[in-house]
Amino acid sequence: MANIIGAVTTSHIPAIANAMANGLEQTPYWKPFFDAYPPVRDWLNEKKPDVIILFYNDHGLEFFIDKKPTFAMGVADEYHNADEGWGIPTIPPVTGESELSWHIANSIVDEGFDMTICQEMKVDHGLTVPLNLMWPGHQYGHVKVIPVCINCEQYPMPQPWRTFELGRAIGRAVQSYEEDINVVVFGTGGMSHQLDGERAGFINRAFDIDCLDKLVSDPEALTKYTNMDLVEQGGAQAVELNMHIAMRGTLLGKVTELHRNYHAPISNTGSGLMLLEHEMPKGE
Template sequence: MARITASVYTSHVPAIGAALDLGKTHEPYWQPVFKGYEFGKRWIAERKPDVVFLVYNDHASAFSMALIPTFAIGTAASYEIADEGFGPRPVPRVEGHPELAWHIAQSVIQDDFDLTIVNEMPVDHGLTVPLSLMFGERHPERDAWPVKVIPLAVNVVQYPVPSGRRCFQLGQAIRRAVESFGPDLNVQIWGTGGMSHQLQGARAGLINREWDNRFLDRLIHEPAELAQLHALDYVREAGSEGIELVMWLIARGAMADVAGGPAPHVAQRFYHVPASNTAVGHLILENLRD
């Protein structure tokens, strides 16, 4: 059967994508950021997942005020790269896994979660920057991403946003769905966005190192309790865009220990500030076999 073998957590700062695309990764400002992902690139090359279930938020590329789904699962065979105002990022289009995506949609909806099913949507930096950080730079015409991707877009832009509790529960439903899929697949689930940052208003530039690292501690050791945080706690402590961290709880809810299995192995933990007025966090948790 299919199995979730690991969860990966990472910020998806758009300026990181720009630094990659413009060849700035070796500049002193950016070196510490990309050094923090060197282990992850080696790690994933050894683990070679078949499918990544990638949780991210759209930035007005596929959705707008005309349509705001809380949870939207992509079921397409492929996804074009969005033009976010400066042309699409020069990366390969993203190949999907429709069979598993439809199975997850069927299972999760029958598990009482109302997902929006999307058969066509462009994907923006929220999804492509994590792929670039973990798989490295790839030419859009010569290369392909070495993994199939199932996107799950979560609304953390326009209020009301989903609670951390609901996100954590959704992750548990996704794990059940994956494990009920017959073909033998190595599946990873990624939670992206965050960490603390605010891009506008009187608190623009806010970064809360202490809160971010406490969040990482709790995500590893007490995720169920962490899931009880109210949305206002994220905004108060981590800035208006810090609410993106509820998406990490979807990935964490899909780990085996939440369902009574062994605690995950912490393969990587990285934290750095700043990256374009944003705190960057990166975590890799591996499921251990019973």
């Protein structure tokens, strides 16, 4: 069967792409952020996963406010980036994985998740920044990517319990896939942050660190939060924690934390990096 060997949480803020494009990684502002990534890169280069399942949210490139699916996933062989208006250079295409994608799509729809299935899909910084963080210099073409997009921009949005159950369903789908491949799951996005309004710049470090702890040892506790709880505790954009929660849902077996870093503020955001090793349950 296919094997989920691990998972990663990472920020995806567009300023990261600009910093990398301009060689700013070792400047005083960025150094504490970028210095945390080599252990995760080393692990990925050692394990050489075949597929990345990447949870992210689209910021208006593919899905705008007039059409906003609750959940969407790509089943294409290739995904293209485009100009989003952030000044980020357009980057090379991302390699897709259509066979496992279709298997997951069929499996989770059978379980009651009404996914929007995308045979063509542009991907924005929510997906491309994490890939370039892990394989700098756009050296990600060798790994196949399955994008799973969660609405975190416009109400109504899925609640944490539902995103966790989506992750569970995807984990079961991977487990039932007969081809012997290794999969790593990315949960991307900011932790606490608010980009506008009266609380612009709000960051709750204690809440972020507690969430990182619970992602390892008690993920079900995070499903007790509502989206409004996340907004109250972590700011308006803290609903992006739903990508971390969905990622954790895919891990059906034993989880071991290998690496962690928390840094704030970075572009007015709390950034949590975590590497989790995963052992798939046997005989299920």
